[in-house]
Amino acid sequence: MITPKTLLLSAVALTSTTTAQVYQTPGRSKDAYSYTQPEDTVILGQYGHSEPVYPSPPARDGGAWEQAVKKAKAFVSELTLEEKALMVTGQAGPCVGNIYPIERLNFTGLCFQDGPASLRTADFVSVFEAGVTIASSWDKTMMYNRALAMGREFRAKGAHIALAPAVGPMGRSAYSGRNWEGFSPDPYLSGVAMEESVLGFQDAGVQATAKHYIFNEQEILRNPVRYENGTVQYEAISSNVDDRTAHELYLWPFANAARAHVAAFMCSYQRINGSYGCQNSKTLNGYLKTELGFQGYVMSDWYGTHSGVASIEAGLDLDMPGHIIGRALIDDGQAYSSYFGGNITVGVNNGTIDTDRLDDMITRVLTPYYALHQDEGYPSVDPSIVPLNTFSLPNTWLREWNLTGPSRRDVRDNHGDLIRKHAAASTILLKNKDKALPLKAPKSIAVFGNDAGEVTEGPLNQAQFEFGTQAIGGGSGAGLFTYLVSPLEAIKARGRQDGALVEFWLNNTLVLNRDASAWAQTPLPNKPDVCLVFLKGWAAEAADRESLHLDWSGDELVESVASTCNNTVVVTHSSGINVLPWAEHPNVTAILLAHYPGQESGNSLVDVLYGDVNPSGHLPYTIAYNATDYNAPLVTAINTTGKDDWQSYFNEKLETDYRYFDAHDIDVRYEFGFGLSYTTFALSDLSVAKLDEKADINSQPEERSVEPGGNPALWEVLYTAKVAVHNSGDVRGSAVPQLYVSFPASTPSGTPPRQLRGFDKKELGPGERGTVTFNLMRRDLSYWDVNTQKWLIPTGEFTIHVGFSSRDLPEQKTFTVVKE
Ligand SMILES: *[C@@H]1O[C@H](CO)[C@@H](O)[C@H](O)[C@H]1NC(C)=O
Numbered sequence: 001m002i003t004p005k006t007l008l009l010s011a012v013a014l015t016s017t018t019t020a021q022v023y024q025t026p027g028r029s030k031d032a033y034s035y036t037q038p039e040d041t042v043i044l045g046q047y048g049h050s051e052p053v054y055p056s057p058p059a060r061d062g063g064a065w066e067q068a069v070k071k072a073k074a075f076v077s078e079l080t081l082e083e084k085a086l087m088v089t090g091q092a093g094p095c096v097g098n099i100y101p102i103e104r105l106n107f108t109g110l111c112f113q114d115g116p117a118s119l120r121t122a123d124f125v126s127v128f129e130a131g132v133t134i135a136s137s138w139d140k141t142m143m144y145n146r147a148l149a150m151g152r153e154f155r156a157k158g159a160h161i162a163l164a165p166a167v168g169p170m171g172r173s174a175y176s177g178r179n180w181e182g183f184s185p186d187p188y189l190s191g192v193a194m195e196e197s198v199l200g201f202q203d204a205g206v207q208a209t210a211k212h213y214i215f216n217e218q219e220i221l222r223n224p225v226r227y228e229n230g231t232v233q234y235e236a237i238s239s240n241v242d243d244r245t246a247h248e249l250y251l252w253p254f255a256n257a258a259r260a261h262v263a264a265f266m267c268s269y270q271r272i273n274g275s276y277g278c279q280n281s282k283t284l285n286g287y288l289k290t291e292l293g294f295q296g297y298v299m300s301d302w303y304g305t306h307s308g309v310a311s312i313e314a315g316l317d318l319d320m321p322g323h324i325i326g327r328a329l330i331d332d333g334q335a336y337s338s339y340f341g342g343n344i345t346v347g348v349n350n351g352t353i354d355t356d357r358l359d360d361m362i363t364r365v366l367t368p369y370y371a372l373h374q375d376e377g378y379p380s381v382d383p384s385i386v387p388l389n390t391f392s393l394p395n396t397w398l399r400e401w402n403l404t405g406p407s408r409r410d411v412r413d414n415h416g417d418l419i420r421k422h423a424a425a426s427t428i429l430l431k432n433k434d435k436a437l438p439l440k441a442p443k444s445i446a447v448f449g450n451d452a453g454e455v456t457e458g459p460l461n462q463a464q465f466e467f468g469t470q471a472i473g474g475g476s477g478a479g480l481f482t483y484l485v486s487p488l489e490a491i492k493a494r495g496r497q498d499g500a501l502v503e504f505w506l507n508n509t510l511v512l513n514r515d516a517s518a519w520a521q522t523p524l525p526n527k528p529d530v531c532l533v534f535l536k537g538w539a540a541e542a543a544d545r546e547s548l549h550l551d552w553s554g555d556e557l558v559e560s561v562a563s564t565c566n567n568t569v570v571v572t573h574s575s576g577i578n579v580l581p582w583a584e585h586p587n588v589t590a591i592l593l594a595h596y597p598g599q600e601s602g603n604s605l606v607d608v609l610y611g612d613v614n615p616s617g618h619l620p621y622t623i624a625y626n627a628t629d630y631n632a633p634l635v636t637a638i639n640t641t642g643k644d645d646w647q648s649y650f651n652e653k654l655e656t657d658y659r660y661f662d663a664h665d666i667d668v669r670y671e672f673g674f675g676l677s678y679t680t681f682a683l684s685d686l687s688v689a690k691l692d693e694k695a696d697i698n699s700q701p702e703e704r705s706v707e708p709g710g711n712p713a714l715w716e717v718l719y720t721a722k723v724a725v726h727n728s729g730d731v732r733g734s735a736v737p738q739l740y741v742s743f744p745a746s747t748p749s750g751t752p753p754r755q756l757r758g759f760d761k762k763e764l765g766p767g768e769r770g771t772v773t774f775n776l777m778r779r780d781l782s783y784w785d786v787n788t789q790k791w792l793i794p795t796g797e798f799t800i801h802v803g804f805s806s807r808d809l810p811e812q813k814t815f816t817v818v819k820e
């Protein structure tokens, strides 16, 4: 999904040796990093082909949605051909996506709204913490409660469908501009977060959308580029991914979404093995509708449909948004008219579109609507969102929309408290020298950095801004703040309780331009007890990051402050991976990563700084020493002029993030899963037991009929592992024990040394002991076998490792699942 403003931004005319758009990082030059595809690149090679999987599997009768399917089919049988065309094609209306009402049948239409952290085009809604933030909590209950609360807001504003949660991009590259909308480069952590989020939204009665399906791992060239006359100059980048990597990494979390009965999937912009994401029959008909047994509908990303009949046959059910946005340009600089809509009518009449397939498309669109009882009296669309939806202002609508409900509905309830609690629990403490934190009622506090204060450019940030705290990113994942508690505001409020002196310097340039000692001496008579340095990192849809350093000369700011302040605490508000070159500076006593915390930013941070909340966040990715240590580069430029030449080969296969660093024994600064607490924890007594002692476990899963999520046998718990956790310190806190699996030597090569397959969060008082149980399902102990096209459990010895990060794994046990 794209917003009109970013559309225009990214409608760049690219010339023959092309460098695509990236966000500049003000205050520093680009990383040495960039990847130009050399001239001798083999275009496609073995990937020049995506296996055809036809016909598109129809939604089945029976199963959990049986009644809903019946209702949907009964409705479809009443429709005229023109109405059918409208049911599978969006139109201009009050929401970012709209299906028009059919009054004759009492169908009041469907409203689709962004996005993954807030209802973006609405007033009086909450801006929640971003996906990467909640992933850092490693707290399943919070993941669920966040989505439940968000879902209630969507519903009360009249949105039937939330365009969330996101897990594409998953984070193959640290540089992708949208990683923060999703959760983690780890498929297991992302899978759990997807499942909890889908359940949360849908328990609120709102349809969730698993997006962007699939391999949508970079923004650069995500859409085709055209000449001014409309001819395609470059087709979108093609993600070329082998079948095993597809299953074990990128498809994995989407399988969790399907299993949670997600209503919709949104197919992605880019190509896959040379074929566009919304017309790739292998990923839509094959992986999704056959293997994962998905019973809902596939909608296109906005303007991501590139054909009519071909897309329909490949499994696309709904074209979005289906209309031209006023006179605005789309991503690739081209106005758009639907391949669906009127073309559906023509296609059915001339025999190229099969009526059964069309009926199935509508049945799929309506089944979740009935399954979630959205036909039984749903809140109307709040009229106050209309002027905020610049996608389709009323003068572009083809017809009236019933906007009779109350306007400016405040749907925020007490969600601010929840957001504050979640963001605090998601804050990651990376360093805490000599117990610098929690603060002990300091009398003199110095605050530095343009990330500390109020945002000075309004409540909805769609472009990088210098002054003000970064609490969410840009693009369709953004949010419109009714209020935003800045760190400075919260620190001042808290400092007042202790009678503290709070001074602040918010202009990074000013601090850096002055003699380093000057700010520390004047006007303070004494040196501050603590110096808090706030840094930020911007990221947004439609562009990738060009640097892993913090923005606005953040590194230099830390060095400058720390050169004269021996108690420098650094806080970052950023989209994800940043290298932290000052981390070992002796005067940098503490480091906190808060990511994008949402509207309660300052309060949640002060809760952690002062110890009202004991930090328990853990990294959902790896922080390497140097940017150049990361693998899997984005394709940022090509050196040739062929129309098909933008190609991204996922040659690292399963080795992304910690899997790569572990496989190659590369030292990192802070490893995946790492996070400190104000207390200490110890683990002991790891045990592992087969759930059914007597059962023989086969390598192959029993062939059971597919349900949403795939063969149900894959989701059966085979083993449980238990470990004792002890809070060995003197304050209450939450531990995050993590379980990693090492596969037996018989597993095909390329298997990462250790893979996350379980985690839990356990709150313990000082001295308290508890037990954590991990359920290992068949899928957790299997690899995808490309020959049999099945998940197989390998023979030989497994090792499970349990600890508090991917490199702190004190407890181990071995066991054999399948006999030789
Ligand atoms: C790109 O093309 C230029 C000019 O032909 C050449 O000098 C350069 O080496 C090429 N770079 C790569 C990475 O192929």
Ligand SMILES: *[C@@H]1O[C@H](CO)[C@@H](O)[C@H](O)[C@H]1NC(C)=O
Binding pocket: 046, 047, 049, 050, 051, 240, 241, 242, 243, 244, 272, 273, 282, 283
């Ligand atoms: C893409 O091509 C690779 C290599 O031939 C193959 O393993 C994979 O299954 C293909 N994926 C799709 C979605 O076509």
Ligand SMILES: *[C@@H]1O[C@H](CO)[C@@H](O)[C@H](O)[C@H]1NC(C)=O
Binding pocket: 104, 105, 106
């Ligand atoms: C539409 O609703 C009205 C009023 O509730 C009802 O009388 C009518 O039968 C409904 N029509 C259909 C087609 O369900």
Ligand SMILES: *[C@@H]1O[C@H](CO)[C@@H](O)[C@H](O)[C@H]1NC(C)=O
Binding pocket: 227, 228, 229, 230, 231
């Ligand atoms: C469109 O413009 C490009 C670049 O100028 C040119 O190569 C191409 O032939 C044009 N196509 C049409 C249909 O005019």
Ligand SMILES: *[C@@H]1O[C@H](CO)[C@@H](O)[C@H](O)[C@H]1NC(C)=O
Binding pocket: 337, 338, 339, 340, 341, 342, 343
């Ligand atoms: C059919 O699709 C083409 C291509 O998008 C578009 O130009 C045309 O307007 C469509 N026709 C109808 C009747 O919608």
Ligand SMILES: *[C@@H]1O[C@H](CO)[C@@H](O)[C@H](O)[C@H]1NC(C)=O
Binding pocket: 308, 309, 343, 344, 346, 347, 348, 350, 351, 352
């Ligand atoms: C039938 O209609 C479709 C539009 O949906 C068009 O693409 C196709 O060329 C038409 N085929 C014939 C044989 O007229």
Ligand SMILES: *[C@@H]1O[C@H](CO)[C@@H](O)[C@H](O)[C@H]1NC(C)=O
Binding pocket: 108, 379, 380, 402, 403, 404, 405
């Ligand atoms: C419009 O919405 C209101 C409130 O939801 C409802 O009472 C009314 O029947 C609707 N009117 C039409 C024409 O759908």
Ligand SMILES: *[C@@H]1O[C@H](CO)[C@@H](O)[C@H](O)[C@H]1NC(C)=O
Binding pocket: 507, 508, 509, 510, 513
């Ligand atoms: C920030 O400080 C620099 C250097 O003193 C100055 O040029 C700039 O105008 C300041 N910015 C603002 C918004 O005051």
Ligand SMILES: *[C@@H]1O[C@H](CO)[C@@H](O)[C@H](O)[C@H]1NC(C)=O
Binding pocket: 562, 563, 564, 565, 566, 586, 587
């Ligand atoms: C640490 O701070 C002290 C002032 O408290 C300063 O004298 C010293 O040079 C700083 N250390 C470094 C490495 O910058």
Ligand SMILES: *[C@@H]1O[C@H](CO)[C@@H](O)[C@H](O)[C@H]1NC(C)=O
Binding pocket: 527, 566, 567, 589
């Ligand atoms: C910082 O320096 C002051 C003296 O300037 C000293 O009293 C204090 O203990 C030092 N703090 C740390 C954390 O080293």
Ligand SMILES: *[C@@H]1O[C@H](CO)[C@@H](O)[C@H](O)[C@H]1NC(C)=O
Binding pocket: 625, 626
């Ligand atoms: C980081 O990169 C710099 C410059 O390439 C190099 O000097 C340094 O040794 C690297 N550090 C580590 C820990 O790899």
